[in-house]
Amino acid sequence: MEAKAAASSRGDGFWRAWAVLPVLLLAIVVGLFFTSGDSIVDLVGRNPPPADEFDVRRVEFKPGEIRVRVTNPQRDDLTIASVTVDDAIVPFSVDGNRKLGRLRSATIVVPYDWVEDDPISVGVTSSTGIETVEEIAAALETPQPSAKGVLGYGLIGFFVGIVPIALGLLWLPSLRRANPRWLAAFMALTAGLLTFLGVEALGEAFDRQATLPGPLAGPGLVLLGVAGSYLTILLLGTRLGRGGDGAGVSAAALALLVAVGIGVHNFGEGLAIGTSFAFGELTLGTFLIVGFMIHNVTEGLGIAAPAAGSGTRFSLGRLVALTLIAGGPAILGAWLGGFATSDLLAVVFFAAAAGAAFEVVVEVGRYVARRVSGGLRSGWVLGGFLAGIAAMYVTGLLAA
Amino acid sequence: MPNSRLSRRKLLIGAAPLVAAPALGKLALGGDAKAAEHTGHMGPGLSHAAMIGDAAPAVGGPHDLDALLYPPPALPHQPGRVREYTLVAADHDVEIAPGIHFPAWTYNGTVPGPVIRATEGDRLRVHLVNAGSHPHTIHFHGIHPADMDGVFEIVAPGKSFTYDFPARPYGMHLYHCHSTPLKKHIHKGLYGAFIIDPPKPRKPAQELVMVMNGYDTDADGGNNFYTVNGRSFYYSRYPIRVHRSQTVRIYIANLTEFDLINSFHLHGDFFRYYPTGSSDAFEYTDTVMLCQGQRGIIEIDFANTGHFMFHAHQSEFTELGWMGFFEVVD
Numbered sequence: 047m048e049a050k051a052a053a054s055s056r057g058d059g060f061w062r063a064w065a066v067l068p069v070l071l072l073a074i075v076v077g078l079f080f081t082s083g084d085s086i087v088d089l090v091g092r093n094p095p096p097a098d099e100f101d102v103r104r105v106e107f108k109p110g111e112i113r114v115r116v117t118n119p120q121r122d123d124l125t126i127a128s129v130t131v132d133d134a135i136v137p138f139s140v141d142g143n144r145k146l147g148r149l150r151s152a153t154i155v156v157p158y159d160w161v162e163d164d165p166i167s168v169g170v171t172s173s174t175g176i177e178t179v180e181e182i183a184a185a186l187e188t189p190q191p192s193a194k195g196v197l198g199y200g201l202i203g204f205f206v207g208i209v210p211i212a213l214g215l216l217w218l219p220s221l222r223r224a225n226p227r228w229l230a231a232f233m234a235l236t237a238g239l240l241t242f243l244g245v246e247a248l249g250e251a252f253d254r255q256a257t258l259p260g261p262l263a264g265p266g267l268v269l270l271g272v273a274g275s276y277l278t279i280l281l282l283g284t285r286l287g288r289g290g291d292g293a294g295v296s297a298a299a300l301a302l303l304v305a306v307g308i309g310v311h312n313f314g315e316g317l318a319i320g321t322s323f324a325f326g327e328l329t330l331g332t333f334l335i336v337g338f339m340i341h342n343v344t345e346g347l348g349i350a351a352p353a354a355g356s357g358t359r360f361s362l363g364r365l366v367a368l369t370l371i372a373g374g375p376a377i378l379g380a381w382l383g384g385f386a387t388s389d390l391l392a393v394v395f396f397a398a399a400a401g402a403a404f405e406v407v408v409e410v411g412r413y414v415a416r417r418v419s420g421g422l423r424s425g426w427v428l429g430g431f432l433a434g435i436a437a438m439y440v441t442g443l444l445a446a
Numbered sequence: 447m448p449n450s451r452l453s454r455r456k457l458l459i460g461a462a463p464l465v466a467a468p469a470l471g472k473l474a475l476g477g478d479a480k481a482a483e484h485t486g487h488m489g490p491g492l493s494h495a496a497m498i499g500d501a502a503p504a505v506g507g508p509h510d511l512d513a514l515l516y517p518p519p520a521l522p523h524q525p526g527r528v529r530e531y532t533l534v535a536a537d538h539d540v541e542i543a544p545g546i547h548f549p550a551w552t553y554n555g556t557v558p559g560p561v562i563r564a565t566e567g568d569r570l571r572v573h574l575v576n577a578g579s580h581p582h583t584i585h586f587h588g589i590h591p592a593d594m595d596g597v598f599e600i601v602a603p604g605k606s607f608t609y610d611f612p613a614r615p616y617g618m619h620l621y622h623c624h625s626t627p628l629k630k631h632i633h634k635g636l637y638g639a640f641i642i643d644p645p646k647p648r649k650p651a652q653e654l655v656m657v658m659n660g661y662d663t664d665a666d667g668g669n670n671f672y673t674v675n676g677r678s679f680y681y682s683r684y685p686i687r688v689h690r691s692q693t694v695r696i697y698i699a700n701l702t703e704f705d706l707i708n709s710f711h712l713h714g715d716f717f718r719y720y721p722t723g724s725s726d727a728f729e730y731t732d733t734v735m736l737c738q739g740q741r742g743i744i745e746i747d748f749a750n751t752g753h754f755m756f757h758a759h760q761s762e763f764t765e766l767g768w769m770g771f772f773e774v775v776d
Contacts, residue, residue, distance in 0.1 A: 127545035128503070134765030135503065135543075135671075135678070144545075173545045175663020177670055 096122040098172045101259040102180040103151065103389070105168055106188040107160060114154040114168055114180070118146035119259035130169035130177070131158055149261060160185045189324055191385045199320055199380040206319065206338035207312045207376025212369045214346015221354035229355055230418040231430035236304060236348035237410040238434020243311050243345075244403030246442075248272070250314070251396035258389055271397025272404070275310060279303060279405040297356030300413050301349055305372040307406035308345045311399040312372065316379025317392055324384045337444030344437050345372060352413065498753065498771055502682035505541045514675045515686070517561045517655050517697065523645040525567035529613070533559060533584060535601075535623070535636065536577040542671055543678045543767065548661050550635035551578055551623075557676045558657040558701065559638030562621065564613035566645050572609040576601045582631065583607075585624035586640060587739070589614050596624045616644035617724035618741045620657075620699045633662060633703035635676075639741075641697055651695035651745065652688050658710070658736075658758070658768065660702045669704055671767045672758065678767025681756075685771035690748045694772070697723070698734075699741035708768075709735045710744065711759040717746040733759050748774045 079086070087093060097120060104115040112131065118124040125145045129138040142152035160166060162185060169179040189195050221232060251268045258267075286299035295303065315338075349368055353360055360368075382391075415421045422428075497503070521527070533553040540550045540557055553559030564570050576582050580603065585596030590611035593599065601607045623636035639655045659676065660669030671678045688694045700708045711733040718728040723743035734742065748754070757769035 125545060128543055130766070133762055135767060137497065137501065137503065171546060171663065171670065173547060175546050175548055175661070175670060177664050 095174075096120050096124075098122075098124060098174045098176040100124060100126075100170045100172065100178040102168070102170065102178060105180055105182055107185050108187065110157060110159060112156045112158045112160060112168065114156070114170065115151060116146070116154060116170055116178075117151040117259050118148060119261065121148055123147055125173040126152065126154060126170060127173040127175075128171040129154055129156055130167075130171070131156060131160075132167055133169070149259065162186065189384060195384065196381065199384045200377050202319065202335065203316050203374075203377030203380040205335055206342060207316065207373035208369055209373075210339045210342035211308070211346040211349065211373040214343045214348070215350050215353075215365055215369060217347055218350045218354055218360070218365070221350055224354070226418070227424075227426045229351065230414060230424065231426040231433070232347065232351040233355060233410060233414050233418070234427040234430030235434035235437070236351045237407045237414070238431040238436075239344050239348055239438045240304070240307060240403045240407045240410070240434075241431075242435045242438035243308070244400045244407065247311060247314060247396045247399035247403065250318070251393050251400060254389060254393045254396060258393065262390060267393055268397040268400075271394045272401035275398035275401035276405045277401075279306060279402050282306065283405075283409055295409055295413070297352050297413065297417075298358055298360075300409055301353040301356065301360075301368060302371070303406050303409055304349050304352055305368045307399075307402040308348065308372040309375045310395070310402040312342070312345075313375035313379040314392070314395045314399040316376035316381075317383040317395060318379075320380040320383025320385075321392065322383075337441070340444050341438070341441040342373075344434075344441060348434075352410065355413070355417065497679060498682050498685070500683070502679040503544050504679040504683035505544045505546075505677055506680065508684045511675050511677065511680060514556060514558060514561065514657070515654055517639070517641055517653055518563050520563065520641075520643040520647060521565050521568075522647065523565055523567060523643075526569060527565075527567075528569045528571055529564045530571045530573070531560070531562050532573040532575065534575045534577050535582040537579050540635070540676065542661050542663075542673065542676065546663065546671070548635075548663055551580070551582070551631065552635050553584075553638060557635035557637075558659065559621075559636070561639045561641065561655050563641045563643070565643045566614050566616040568613045570609070570611055570613050573606060574601055574609065575606045576603050579603055580631075581625050582623045582636060583625055584609060584621050586611075586621045587619040588640070588642065596621075600625060613642045615724055616642045617722045618697045618699065618743050619722075620701065620739065620741055622701065629703060632701065633660075635659075637701040639697055639699055648695070649693070651693040654686065654694065654696045656696055656698045656710070658698070658700045658702055658708045660705060660708075660763075662704060667704060669702070669766070672702070672708075672763040673767050674770065679769065681770025685753060685773040687773045687775060688748065690751055690774050690776055694744075694746040694748065696744040696746070697741070698736070698744055700736035700738055702738060705760075705763075707735055707737050707760075708763065709733060709759045711757055712744075712746065713755040714750060714752075715746060715748055715754060717744045719744055735759075748772070751775055 084093070099119070100116040101119040102114060103117055106113040114129070116126070123145055126140055129136055136156050136158060138154050138156045140152050140154055143150070144152070146152055154170065164185055165181065165183055166185045167179050167181045169177045171177040221229060224232070248268070251271065252265065255263050255265065255267050283295050283299065283303055286295055286302065349372060353368075379395075411422060414427055418424060418427060420427070535551065535553055536555065538550055538552045538555050539547045540552065542548045550557050562572065572584060574582070574584050581600045583596035583600055586609065594609050594611045596609070599607055619640040619642060621638055621640045623631040625631045637657070637659075639657050641655075656674040658674050659672070661671045661673075662668060663670045674681065698710055702708045716730055716732050719731055719734045720726070720728045720743040722741060734744070736742070751774045754772045754774060755769060756772065757764040
């Protein structure tokens with residue numbers, strides 16, 4: 047009774063301040079733990095020595111010069127002591143401090159007469175003698191931002207992003223006149239291909255997070271990207287206006303959501319193409335670009351299907367806007383990937399692409415369930431969904 | 447520093463023809479000022495093959511390795527004379543390249559260990575004190591009783607043992623730890639040169655000792671650095687000054703672990719090579735190949751003055767530290 051009385055007498059302000067107490071106590075305990083050194087660890091054994099391996103983030107080739115970006119992925123300091131190229135010690139300089147604290151980076155500059163197209167390896171040895179070797183499949187001059195390069199990557203993004211979406215949207219008039227069951231099938235096909243894209247992006251995000259330096263990596267990072275974009279698209283859908291019945295967005299809004307989902311995906315795709323090409327890991331042949339174009343035509347179809355279901359006429363300007371939203375990010379991604387890659391950014395964008403795709407699949411599912419006779423269990427819907435996945439897989443083979 | 451009077455530019459020009467690579471020469475002489483600026487303390491912006499003087503990434507000062515390079519003088523033949531040496535085996539971090547510390551096991555704190563020298567007929571008493579953390583021995587090459595062979599009498603940490611045997615036969619020999627695991631005990635640095643002089647003294651010469659070795663700093667079973675006398679690129683940074691008027695005699699041994707062979711190649715001249723230094727038979731050549739434990743004596747009568755490179759003729763070893771220069775003066 048007394049305590050209760052005291053509690054109420056103290057008022058809300060006191061209890062809000064009370065919330066700070068655990069934080070203060072935590073700070074004190076952490077402080078004590080640090081000052082005690084390793085005495086607690088010593089009770090149970092000894093820590094193994096640090097791995098002392100660098101994380102080689104990027105190797106760039108310029109005429110007569112190799113630049114190596116390294117990060118210290120471990121808790122203990124790491125010092126750049128020696129550098130080898132193809133197993134030979136070479137003179138080098140470090141742009142920044144040789145001694146790297148946790149997650150600190152530096153760029154090593156090696157004057158070197160490298161041989162074009164030859165495989166090459168770069169080794170960075172720490173002061174404890176541990177050598178981290180990075181193998182490069184082929185030494186190629188790293189493209190620097192230039193008008194020509196910007197145009198080139200822009201055109202690649204245009205052909206793999208915008209052109210196929212625009213072509214896919216040309217199906218709109220035909221779809222509008224199609225039998226409602228067929229339209230339902232095509233809507234389901236949209237969901238199928240978005241599911242495919244989502245799963246692919248998710249896989250890519252998990253693969254790439256594993257290559258990040260230890261402390262930055264983790265499946266949680268992927269979850270952060272997926273949840274962030276899923277919830278963003280959800281919010282966007284709500285803003286665009288749910289139907290008055292509160293059961294989902296309108297067909298027109300759905301077309302826009304699909305375009306946004308595909309746009310996020312195409313940004314990741316552009317990023318991957320730009321990065322892989324810049325690092326000599328990808329041959330950007332005609333066949334590959336044609337493959338991506340055919341693959342992405344299905345994405346245009348995915349936007350056209352809900353647009354056809356809306357019954358409203360889409361102006362040319364609106365169609366162009368949808369095309370740019372869905373396809374334009376491929377250009378931005380290609381620029382970013384080609385000139386300034388960040389692995390962390392790539393993970394986040396692939397995860398975001400997955401989240402966006404999954405959210406849009408849910409929206410499409412709700413729409414189909416509501417508007418199509420037989421709902422989600424109709425054979426047209428199931429067949430369309432599977433056909434969407436199959437179409438993505440088969441056309442994906444062309445881009446492999 | 448022997449080469450302090452030479453400007454860096456002059457050194458480059460001098461070294462370029464030696465490395466005999468036109469492309470490198472072009473790079474060196476082309477002198478991209480920006481690239482040169484860029485390289486900081488590591489020296490000019492050209493390939494390592496022409497690294498000499500300040501450009502060579504070697505650790506330490508100009509006379510750090512004198513005790514290993516210049517052997518104690520030969521003593522006249524005097525049968526029965528006792529020669530005593532004390533070797534303390536201890537764990538010791540050695541800096542083998544700038545900023546790179548190798549957790550070595552050493553005799554008397556250096557890798558390789560000290561040069562042991564006797565004249566044939568001397569009685570050798572070598573005291574081994576094990577101040578290290580593992581059992582060690584000293585196994586001498588030569589002719590001696592089985593219980594003085596460094597195989598059976600394992601010396602535990604904190605213990606000591608005295609090897610007592612007559613020095614024979616004359617020649618260039620070596621010693622190393624023979625505890626198991628053998629590979630580990632050798633590669634960690636427990637070895638050195640062991641010279642036995644013939645009863646009839648060799649003719650006077652400028653005498654040098656070179657022990658070839660390697661360091662596997664990341665324990666992957668392959669060497670990351672190669673050296674003579676323990677520090678990579680040391681004699682590129684501090685060329686060995688010799689006089690043309692007098693024979694140069696090198697006592698050379700190969701103690702490289704992991705690799706099957708090592709070699710010695712001299713630029714710009716030929717030499718007489720006496721395998722094991724145990725007879726008068728020699729080969730006249732500019733390149734010799736030695737497996738681990740093989741050794742011999744090289745005698746050079748330089749025909750010219752200037753900087754002459756020497757290195758392993760395994761290019762990989764050369765570029766990982768096993769190269770140096772003679773500065774031949776009148």
